[in-house]
Amino acid sequence: MNKVYRALADPTRRKILELLRQRDHTAGELAEHFSFAKPTLSRHFAVLKEADLIDGEKSGTVITYKLNMSVLEEALLGLINNFQIEPEAVVKYGKEKRS
Secondary structure (H helix, E strand, O other): OHHHHHHHOOHHHHHHHHHHHHOOEEHHHHHOOOOOOHHHHHHHHHHHHHOOOEEEEEEOOEEEEEEOHHHHHHHHHHHHHHOOOOHHHHHHHHHHHHO
């Protein structure tokens, strides 16, 4: 789980996950949202893949990434359980933040 938390700690990686939550993206499509050099973005992808938060499927020279939602859900449930937070409180907090 530490790999997941480490991956989630970075705002760029969280943004990548937000984009992938909307739909699968190629590496090039994701790169359009950032001003990083390719090696920097590749490192972010590698950290996310190492944490199993994303999967990459290569077709020729194109890699398409998709979000592995089950790992993200497991991490969130782990936090909730570790800190003995009532799930209803998390939902309520989320609704308040969106208002």
